[in-house]
Amino acid sequence: MNAVPVSRSIKAIPEIVRVTLRQLLGRRRTILLLLLSVIPILMAAVFVAAGESDVDGFASSVLDVFSVTMLLPIVAVLFGTAAFGAEIEDGTVVYLLAKPISRWAVIVAKLLGAATVTALLTIASVSVAGLIALAPQGEHGRAAILGFVAAMAVGSVCYVSFFMALSLFTRRALMIGIFYFLIWEGLLSSLLAGIANFSIRQYTLGVVGAFFQLSDQEARLTPATALPLAAILVVVALALATRRLMRFEMSGSGD
Amino acid sequence: MNPQSAPAAAPPAGPGPESGSFAAPAIELVNVARWYGNVVAVNDVSFSLGPGVTGLLGPNGAGKTTLLHMLAGFLAPSAGTVRVLGRSPHQDPSVYRQIGLVPEREAVYPFLTGFEYVRFNARLQGLHDPDAAARQAIRMVGLEDAADRAVGTYSKGMRQRAKVAGALVHDPQVFLLDEPFNGMDPRQRLAMMDLLGQLAEAGRTILFSSHILEEVERVGSQILVLVAGRLAASGDFRAIRALMTDRPHTITIHSSDDRRLAATLIADPAVFAVELAEGGLAVQTAHLSAFRRLIAERSRSVGVSLLEVVPADESLESVFDYLVRR
Numbered sequence: 265m266n267a268v269p270v271s272r273s274i275k276a277i278p279e280i281v282r283v284t285l286r287q288l289l290g291r292r293r294t295i296l297l298l299l300l301s302v303i304p305i306l307m308a309a310v311f312v313a314a315g316e317s318d319v320d321g322f323a324s325s326v327l328d329v330f331s332v333t334m335l336l337p338i339v340a341v342l343f344g345t346a347a348f349g350a351e352i353e354d355g356t357v358v359y360l361l362a363k364p365i366s367r368w369a370v371i372v373a374k375l376l377g378a379a380t381v382t383a384l385l386t387i388a389s390v391s392v393a394g395l396i397a398l399a400p401q402g403e404h405g406r407a408a409i410l411g412f413v414a415a416m417a418v419g420s421v422c423y424v425s426f427f428m429a430l431s432l433f434t435r436r437a438l439m440i441g442i443f444y445f446l447i448w449e450g451l452l453s454s455l456l457a458g459i460a461n462f463s464i465r466q467y468t469l470g471v472v473g474a475f476f477q478l479s480d481q482e483a484r485l486t487p488a489t490a491l492p493l494a495a496i497l498v499v500v501a502l503a504l505a506t507r508r509l510m511r512f513e514m515s516g517s518g519d
Numbered sequence: 520m521n522p523q524s525a526p527a528a529a530p531p532a533g534p535g536p537e538s539g540s541f542a543a544p545a546i547e548l549v550n551v552a553r554w555y556g557n558v559v560a561v562n563d564v565s566f567s568l569g570p571g572v573t574g575l576l577g578p579n580g581a582g583k584t585t586l587l588h589m590l591a592g593f594l595a596p597s598a599g600t601v602r603v604l605g606r607s608p609h610q611d612p613s614v615y616r617q618i619g620l621v622p623e624r625e626a627v628y629p630f631l632t633g634f635e636y637v638r639f640n641a642r643l644q645g646l647h648d649p650d651a652a653a654r655q656a657i658r659m660v661g662l663e664d665a666a667d668r669a670v671g672t673y674s675k676g677m678r679q680r681a682k683v684a685g686a687l688v689h690d691p692q693v694f695l696l697d698e699p700f701n702g703m704d705p706r707q708r709l710a711m712m713d714l715l716g717q718l719a720e721a722g723r724t725i726l727f728s729s730h731i732l733e734e735v736e737r738v739g740s741q742i743l744v745l746v747a748g749r750l751a752a753s754g755d756f757r758a759i760r761a762l763m764t765d766r767p768h769t770i771t772i773h774s775s776d777d778r779r780l781a782a783t784l785i786a787d788p789a790v791f792a793v794e795l796a797e798g799g800l801a802v803q804t805a806h807l808s809a810f811r812r813l814i815a816e817r818s819r820s821v822g823v824s825l826l827e828v829v830p831a832d833e834s835l836e837s838v839f840d841y842l843v844r845r
Contacts, residue, residue, distance in 0.1 A: 268613045272645040279642045283628060290630045355624035359685065362591060363643040364616040510610055514593035514622075 273369035280360065280370060284377025287350070288343050294381075297339050301389035304331050308397035319401045323408045326397075328482055331390050331412065332468050336419050337445035340382045344427030345437040347378040352431075358514065367509040371502055375425055383420035387413050404476075411475030419468035422494050425501035426464060432508040460484040467494040543605045544569055545693050545724035546590060551599035553585050560585040562748040563599070568726060572719040574735030575728040577745035583728040584623060586745065587697050590726070591620050603693055616644065619686035623697035623728075627678050627685075629671030633662050636670055637684045644689035656688040661710055675702025683711065687718070694718065696727035700734050712738045767791050767803040770810065773827040774800070780823045789813055801831065 288294065307326045316322070351357040360370055390412040398405030426444075431437035445465070453459040453466070460466040469483040470490020485493070544567035553561040561582040577583050588594040589601050592608030592615075601607060608614045628636055637656050641649035657666045660680040665673065670681055679702055686694065694715075700708050715725055715738055726743075729735050735742060742759075744751040752759045774780045777800050781793045784802060789809050794801040804810040807830065818825050 269645075275645060276643050279639060283631070283639060286630050287628065354626040355622060356626050356628055358593070358620065358622045358624075359628070359640065360643070361593070361612075362615050362618065362620045363640075364613050364645065365643060366612060512593070513595070514588045514591075 268364050268366045270366070272364065273366040276363070276365040277369055277373040277376070280373035281377045281380070284347060284374055285381060288346060288378060288381050291346065293342055293346075297342060297385060300335060300338065301385050304335070304389050304393035305396065308393040311397045312400075316397075317401055319398055319405045319408055322397050323412070323476065324478065324482060326393065327390055327408070327412045328469065328472075328478065331386065331393070332415060332419065332472075333445075333450065333465060335389060336382075336386050336416060336468065337423055337441075337449070337465070339385050340378075340420060340423030341427050341438060341441035341445070343378040343382050344424040345431040345441060347374040347424070347428050347431070349431040349435075349437060353435075357512070361509070361512060368502070368506045371428075371505045371509060374428060375421070375502065378428060379421045379424040382424050383417050386416040386420060390416055408472075408476040411472035414475060415468045415471040418471045418491070418494055419464065422464045422467055422497055425498045425505075429501040429505040429508070432505050432512075457484065461489075461493060464494075464497065466490065467497070470494075543602070545604055546726060547600075547602040548586075548590075549600045549602075551586075551589065551596045551601055553582075553589060553594060553597050559748050561589070561596075561745075564745070564748075564750045565599075566743060566750060566753050568724055568741075570719065570722045570724050571741060572715050572725045572727070572739035573741040573743060574738060575726055575743050575745065576730070576732070576735060577728075579730065580747075581745040582748040583745055584697055585748075587695050587726070587728060591618065591695050616689065617692045619689070619691040619694045621679075621682045621686045621694070621696040621699050623701075625675060625678050625682075625702070627670045627673075627681055630669060632667050632669055633657060633673070633677075633681045633684070634666040636681055637688050640685040641688045646689060652688050653684075656684040659687065659714060660684045661707075676704055676707045679703055680707065680711070683714075692723060694723060694725040694727070696725070698729060699727050700729065700731065708734065709737075767805055768807045768810070769831040770802045770804065770807075770814075771798070771827070771829045771831045772800040772802060772814070772825065773798075774818065775824040775826065776821075779821055780818060783817045783821050784814070787813060787817070799827070 304326050307330070308322070311322055311326070348357065351360070361367075391409065394405070394409035394412060398408050427437060427441045430441060434440060448459065449463045449465045453463050466483070466485050467490045469478060470485035470487050471494075472478055473483050473485075473490070474487040546566075546568040548567070549565050551561060551564045552559065564582075564586065575583050575586065585594065589596055590603060590608065592603075592611065595609045601609070603614060604617055606614055608618070628639075631639065634653055634657060638649050638653035641652045641656075646652045654666075657663055660683050662677065662680050662684060665677055670678060673681065679699060683696070683699060686696070696715075699715075700711060703711060712734070715727070719725055719739070727738070736756075740755045740757060742756045743753045772780065777795060781795050781800055784790050784800075785793045789804055789806055790813075791803040791805065793803075802810070811828075814825065814828060
């Protein structure tokens with residue numbers, strides 16, 4: 265087997281990212297996700313209108329419970345599984361794979377594309393909500409904003425890596441992904457403490473902890489534990505996805 | 520399409536140092552089989568192809584797409600070896616620098632314009648001037664007028680041409696096309712057939728599948744016929760027809776006296792049947808070459824002038840029909 269020049273693979277990444285962004289942003293579900301991401305902003309407006317000033321309360325009930333626990337995984341599962349899922353379904357993946365570029369470059373480009381839109385949407389949502397509700401509350405409030413913005417960036421990469429890899433292994437990635445964050449992270453992790461080590465939500469909340477103190481009930485991992493675990497998850501997911509793509513086989517038309 | 524263009528001439532941003540001439544057959548299959556569980560899709564197929572156009576024929580389910588997927592590196596053979604330009608294409612992305620692939624599925628990124636789609640292919644191929652290469656490829660398939668429209672607004676035939684442009688933008692040595700004429704109108708088909716012919720003349724190896732015999736017949740005479748996963752025949756279809764000795768050849772003859780000629784021909788054991796019709800004589804014989812000698816000799820001996828002697832069933836359809844039904 266002849267090696268593909270690394271420089272050619274790297275040069276192809278921006279082009280694949282561009283097409284992936286257009287592919288993901290052109291979907292109707294993006295509008296639904298935009299509407300969803302406005303909810304924390306509306307909550308922030310209500311928070312301010314009600315004359316509230318409890319930074320911890322807003323961070324916990326809105327940014328944790330809604331933005332990290334619901335908005336982030338929903339956006340990530342839709343974009344992460346669509347990064348490849350749609351192309352495999354409609355056959356356009358051939359135009360990527362029948363090219364002299366390494367499979368890892370295709371995976372990295374797809375991750376960059378899907379994680380970028382996920383991060384942009386979720387970061388914009390918590391930033392605007394935070395600026396409305398928390399920024400006026402002083403240093404403590406600004407630390408919370410910073411913490412959740414960083415967490416959304418890390419969480420986007422982790423969730424998208426996981427869901428994108430999943431979509432290369434099963435056609436039911438969307439369903440399994442939803443099951444993962446609703447049942448595994450939402451239900452089981454509250455019952456079994458050890459699950460925190462295998463929960464992207466906990467990695468995300470762990471990052472918040474580097475800037476802003478959440479309660480132990482919410483964030484079970486310290487930043488020092490969460491970040492290496494998040495890095496391992498991303499590396500393993502990308503390695504598995506690359507391996508899977510290398511072994512990708514076209515299903516014929518029965519012909 | 521610009522008939523004056525030289526499709527295989529190196530485009531402004533043509534292949535780099537990885538291109539070159541290949542002494543080995545461009546495409547080579549040795550005892551290749553592919554099965555899915557208990558279902559055998561391709562069974563013990565061997566052939567090799569050099570520059571030129573070859574039509575891959577077969578009824579639905581014969582294994583054409585499976586064979587093309589193996590050649591394109593998207594399926595591993597269950598047995599045997601597949602080589603494209605001397606290398607196994609499976610799990611070797613570098614081979615795509617020299618392969619242009621037009622898949623059967625018609626989906627193309629609908630949000631890209633035709634030009635953007637072809638340039639996307641050029642960029643992923645690492646061409647030095649993707650814009651120029653894309654413009655040239657668009658010109659070659661005659662899609663200039665629609666190049667700035669989103670592919671999603673294209674007709675099926677236009678999408679096919681965009682796919683072909685994307686496949687040839689890097690001037691590959693080998694083209695693999697799965698039903699490339701699908702959805703094209705007759706004028707577009709002729710233009711695409713011309714293009715394939717020009718690419719073949721320029722030394723490219725082109726293998727395309729089709730179930731429309733007329734298309735294959737117009738593009739070239741070299742065929743591979745797959746029937747139920749097996750290679751039923753390969754080579755020039757006229758030569759294959761000549762080898763089909765268990766099926767009589769039908770020859771239409773026009774002469775100065777058809778009735779007299781019929782009487783003398785029917786007496787010869789090489790002739791199975793003679794039918795006298797208004798349009799001339801329809802003669803059936805098992806041995807075409809022997810008959811050619813016979814007809815010249817007999818017509819001379821009875822003083823009949825031959826005006827026209829035409830093999831009536833040397834069409835590809837006749838060959839295909841025979842091979843599939845055998």
